[in-house]
Amino acid sequence: MKVRCFSSFTFSYLNRARVLFHSLKRFAPHWTRVALITDKPPPGLEFPREDDPFDEIVYAEDLPIPNFASWIFKHDVIEACTAVKGPFSADACSTGADAVVYLDPDTCLFAPLDPVERILESSSILLTPHIAAPEREFYAILDNEMGSLRTGTYNLGFCAFRTDGEGARFARWWADRLLAFCYDDIPAGLFVDQRWCDLVPAIFDGVAILRDPGYNVASWNLSNRRVSMRPDGSFAINGVPLRFWHFTKLGEIADVMTKRYAKDNFQVYEIWNWYRRQVHEATDPEVPAGYWAYDRYRNGARIERSHRLAYRADPKLQLAYPDPFAAGASSFFESQVLDAAG
Amino acid sequence: MTIAESLAAAVDEEFYRFTYGDLSPGETAAAHYEREGWRDLRDPNPWFSTRAYVERYPDVERAGIAPLFHYLQTGRGEGRVAEPSQHAEAFRTRLTGGRRFIDAAHAEAAAAIELEFDAEFYLATYPDVAAALLDPLQHFVEQGWREGRDPNAFFSTKGYAEVNPDVVQAGMNPFHHYLVAGRAEGRPVRPDVGFRYEILAQLPTVAQRLAWTPPIPKWQVGDAGQLRRATGMMIRSGRRRLHVSVSHDDYTATVGGLQLSLLREADTFECRGVDHVHLYPARPLLFTDSDDADPITGVLVNGLRAGLFPASTVAEVAAGVADKPGEWTQRSLSIHSALGHNTPALVKILRAFRLERGFFWVHDFASACAGHNLLRNDVEFCGAPPPESVACTICTYGQRRRQQVADHRRLFESVGLTVVAPARVTLETWIAVNALPIEATLVHPHCRLVPREAPPPDVRERPLRIGYLGLPNPHKGWPIFRELVFRFGREHGIEFHHLGKAPQRGLPIVFTEVDAVKERPDAMAAAVEDLELDAVVIWSMCAETFCLVAYEAVAGGAMVVAPEKRGNLTQMVRDTGQGLVLDDERALFDFFESGRVFELARDKREVRYFSLEYSKMTADLVGTQWE
Numbered sequence: 005m006k007v008r009c010f011s012s013f014t015f016s017y018l019n020r021a022r023v024l025f026h027s028l029k030r031f032a033p034h035w036t037r038v039a040l041i042t043d044k045p046p047p048g049l050e051f052p053r054e055d056d057p058f059d060e061i062v063y064a065e066d067l068p069i070p071n072f073a074s075w076i077f078k079h080d081v082i083e084a085c086t087a088v089k090g091p092f093s094a095d096a097c098s099t100g101a102d103a104v105v106y107l108d109p110d111t112c113l114f115a116p117l118d119p120v121e122r123i124l125e126s127s128s129i130l131l132t133p134h135i136a137a138p139e140r141e142f143y144a145i146l147d148n149e150m151g152s153l154r155t156g157t158y159n160l161g162f163c164a165f166r167t168d169g170e171g172a173r174f175a176r177w178w179a180d181r182l183l184a185f186c187y188d189d190i191p192a193g194l195f196v197d198q199r200w201c202d203l204v205p206a207i208f209d210g211v212a213i214l215r216d217p218g219y220n221v222a223s224w225n226l227s228n229r230r231v232s233m234r235p236d237g238s239f240a241i242n243g244v245p246l247r248f249w250h251f252t253k254l255g256e257i258a259d260v261m262t263k264r265y266a267k268d269n270f271q272v273y274e275i276w277n278w279y280r281r282q283v284h285e286a287t288d289p290e291v292p293a294g295y296w297a298y299d300r301y302r303n304g305a306r307i308e309r310s311h312r313l314a315y316r317a318d319p320k321l322q323l324a325y326p327d328p329f330a331a332g333a334s335s336f337f338e339s340q341v342l343d344a345a346g
Numbered sequence: 347m348t349i350a351e352s353l354a355a356a357v358d359e360e361f362y363r364f365t366y367g368d369l370s371p372g373e374t375a376a377a378h379y380e381r382e383g384w385r386d387l388r389d390p391n392p393w394f395s396t397r398a399y400v401e402r403y404p405d406v407e408r409a410g411i412a413p414l415f416h417y418l419q420t421g422r423g424e425g426r427v428a429e430p431s432q433h434a435e436a437f438r439t440r441l442t443g444g445r446r447f448i449d450a451a452h453a454e455a456a457a458a459i460e461l462e463f464d465a466e467f468y469l470a471t472y473p474d475v476a477a478a479l480l481d482p483l484q485h486f487v488e489q490g491w492r493e494g495r496d497p498n499a500f501f502s503t504k505g506y507a508e509v510n511p512d513v514v515q516a517g518m519n520p521f522h523h524y525l526v527a528g529r530a531e532g533r534p535v536r537p538d539v540g541f542r543y544e545i546l547a548q549l550p551t552v553a554q555r556l557a558w559t560p561p562i563p564k565w566q567v568g569d570a571g572q573l574r575r576a577t578g579m580m581i582r583s584g585r586r587r588l589h590v591s592v593s594h595d596d597y598t599a600t601v602g603g604l605q606l607s608l609l610r611e612a613d614t615f616e617c618r619g620v621d622h623v624h625l626y627p628a629r630p631l632l633f634t635d636s637d638d639a640d641p642i643t644g645v646l647v648n649g650l651r652a653g654l655f656p657a658s659t660v661a662e663v664a665a666g667v668a669d670k671p672g673e674w675t676q677r678s679l680s681i682h683s684a685l686g687h688n689t690p691a692l693v694k695i696l697r698a699f700r701l702e703r704g705f706f707w708v709h710d711f712a713s714a715c716a717g718h719n720l721l722r723n724d725v726e727f728c729g730a731p732p733p734e735s736v737a738c739t740i741c742t743y744g745q746r747r748r749q750q751v752a753d754h755r756r757l758f759e760s761v762g763l764t765v766v767a768p769a770r771v772t773l774e775t776w777i778a779v780n781a782l783p784i785e786a787t788l789v790h791p792h793c794r795l796v797p798r799e800a801p802p803p804d805v806r807e808r809p810l811r812i813g814y815l816g817l818p819n820p821h822k823g824w825p826i827f828r829e830l831v832f833r834f835g836r837e838h839g840i841e842f843h844h845l846g847k848a849p850q851r852g853l854p855i856v857f858t859e860v861d862a863v864k865e866r867p868d869a870m871a872a873a874v875e876d877l878e879l880d881a882v883v884i885w886s887m888c889a890e891t892f893c894l895v896a897y898e899a900v901a902g903g904a905m906v907v908a909p910e911k912r913g914n915l916t917q918m919v920r921d922t923g924q925g926l927v928l929d930d931e932r933a934l935f936d937f938f939e940s941g942r943v944f945e946l947a948r949d950k951r952e953v954r955y956f957s958l959e960y961s962k963m964t965a966d967l968v969g970t971q972w973e
Binding site: 277 | 537540542543722728738740
């Protein structure tokens with residue numbers, strides 16, 4: 005099966021993406037590895053490096069997104085990086101690949117993903133749920149089950165689909181929705197791309213839900229997953245091979261949640277510690293902390309979230325300011341600053 | 347208001363009694379002050395100094411009335427000044443052992459935790475506090491807890507804060523909270539993450555481990571001339587036999603199980619009139635030295651230190667010595683460890699001595715991995731899976747492993763080696779994890795248990811005695827023993843003992859200093875017997891190649907409690923029947939919790955005693971060929 009595998013990220017997540025793509029190179033060497041970057045390289049960064057494991061690099065601004073500047077201005081960094089997954093996926097259906105696999109940049113493979121290809125021989129769309137077993141403890145229900153109710157049943161750190169039939173139909177639908185409604189707006193029933201996929205098993209045929217505990221292991225499902233090492237040096241989750249881990253929220257929050265649910269399953273900490281070291285080694289000092297090229301007006305001023313929300317909400321503003329990043333006379337920036345000044 | 351009424355209201359009973367301890371129980375402080383106290387210039391309360399008042403206003407003394415009464419009646423109205431008592435400070439800090447707290451909340455916290463605060467532990471654990479001559483309780487209450495320091499060996503300040511975030515949000519000292527509220531509420535005291543979490547959090551990299559041993563200063567390194575002179579003096583003329591041994595350190599300088607074994611080997615060769623040369627790395631590394639092609643090598647000749655020399659110099663001098671006509675017609679070799687050696691350089695030395703064959707002792711599994719006890723990330727026995735496995739990928743030793751195996755391969759391909767393991771199970775494991783060319787294999791135990799008669803123990807009513815023998819290392823099971831002490835050490839009729847070189851502070855453990863030396867190798871077994879330890883917990887994390895302490899425990903009449911699949915430790919417990927094997931840590935805690943551990947008491951079983959008959963190591967193996 006010809007697989008086009010991609011991850012969507014900014015330069016701030018380049019370090020994590022490098023770790024993921026090295027693992028793809030090791031465990032899925034026959035897949036085409038594409039870096040989808042919604043960003044522009046920071047000054048002084050040598051990119052791509054010679055040893056970078058990307059087969060292709062696609063910048064979001066080169067995707068078929070009408071009025072790109074206006075469109076991306078409506079999104080914060082997470083919304084933007086998530087939304088571009090849609091148009092990329094739809095586009096990938098006409099690249100000659102048989103299937104498309106998406107992985108978040110903070111995931112990492114620990115074994116081949118061959119079973120994904122096998123499932124896609126008989127299914128069109130493949131999703132992994134956040135949790136695949138009921139919780140028992142009060143806090144686990146709050147964190148994990150109610151968390152899934154808020155943010156979506158399926159974790160879109162992974163998804164896979166065929167590029168024909170229902171798979172292609174899904175990709176087109178997903179692209180359309182994400183171009184128009186990929187927002188972090190939980191009160192409105194939206195959480196970037198995830199809540200949309202709650203609808204997928206209802207709308208499309210050939211949807212496979214992968215409940216194998218070896219996939220998409222993360223702090224939100226550790227309460228029901230136990231890691232062990234097998235004599236051959238591979239890791240197992242509840243006795244089945246560990247395929248990939250989702251190292252969400254690298255940092256203190258991840259540590260607290262991981263400890264809460266991993267408890268004395270020390271192999272979890274071994275895996276996390278290794279990942280932390282890998283990310284550290286893959287970090288370029290040239291990437292400033294929190295860097296994102298679309299985070300500032302052209303005059304260097306940071307774009308307030310309220311500015312994005314105002315622009316997003318008002319089609320008249322979008323028409324009046326097709327390039328909202330501009331600064332200076334008669335710019336959107338000026339209008340916002342003047343508004344604020346009262 | 348009468349004088350008595352006025353004074354009754356203003357004299358501080360508690361202050362007065364605290365400051366002047368001679369009051370009879372039947373008399374009030376006010377009455378005493380009125381009758382005679384003021385004449386002795388006693389102070390009636392913290393805010394009034396009798397002496398200061400009468401010195402400032404001599405007319406008061408002349409009037410012959412109690413100065414405090416004077417002040418209250420007229421002095422105050424006249425604008426006269428009352429000064430605080432010089433005893434006020436002592437009274438204020440009486441509850442806090444003389445400590446002065448600016449913040450009343452600190453004083454309250456100190457008073458609440460003082461009983462369970464372990465000052466000795468605190469000073470031993472935080473030498474900066476001791477060095478600054480700070481009061482440990484005051485330091486903990488005012489700033490130590492904010493810095494995550496622990497008040498005793500049982501309580502983790504950070505751990506409690508982590509699992510009780512509301513306490514942190516309230517800005518409260520976690521230990522104070524635990525004592526006044528958390529304990530009664532049954533709150534968790536730390537994250538339930540196990541001791542391996544801490545090991546992993548502090549796990550050093552190979553590069554850091556290498557940096558622990560600094561390079562050898564040049565002035566310590568000798569030249570060929572010095573080595574020739576030294577060997578010339580130390581080698582006994584006329585001896586026909588030579589034994590060369592190789593290990594990871596100078597066995598005459600450090601004391602441990604392996605070093606004592608090497609001493610026995612050396613002594614036996616000496617008794618048999620064999621010249622003995624020992625080679626060790628000047629930098630005692632935990633890995634083979636593949637970075638330095640000519641590392642500094644230490645040389646002992648017949649037990650005497652010849653000095654430190656570049657390996658190439660040792661090879662050069664060895665070639666000259668070995669070529670002497672008529673010398674050394676028989677040569678033997680034992681390699682106890684190649685750690686710290688550069689194996690190509692070592693091979694050159696062995697060739698120079700014309701050594702082509704020898705014995706390779708299995709004291710660890712360093713020939714299979716840079717983690718010499720096959721503990722992945724120092725937390726789990728891994729059994730040396732394929733180097734390209736995920737386990738090796740995420741292991742701190744993984745990257746160095748290929749190099750270390752290659753270094754051993756060079757050694758095994760250059761010298762014909764017979765592998766000697768101290769136990770059958772160890773040999774089996776070694777063969778399973780290595781793919782090196784070997785000449786033959788042998789099993790030769792470091793010691794044997796020989797039954798002996800011993801007087802029946804003096805059986806009296808006493809707590810069950812559970813011991814831990816040796817250095818408190820994680821891979822030897824110290825954290826598990828400590829956890830047992832945490833859970834069962836303060837009640838439950840169990841007395842925990844630690845036999846070793848230095849005590850661990852802050853825990854309810856009876857410490858006995860035991861230092862095995864050449865003259866008294868069975869000191870540990872004797873101590874186990876003297877203390878009448880009922881059982882010894884040896885909860886090793888790795889596959890033990892031999893585990894001498896298990897034999898020492900059994901020799902002294904104790905039962906050994908050990909985990910499954912720990913190499914010869916598990917095997918010897920099964921073979922001797924002197925102990926029991928438990929599946930895992932949960933089973934161990936159940937064993938204590940359920941009270942079954944009391945079945946190991948000496949008065950509940952037949953106590954058997956043994957002598958330890960030590961092997962002469964390689965001397966046992968080559969001697970027979972010569973005689």
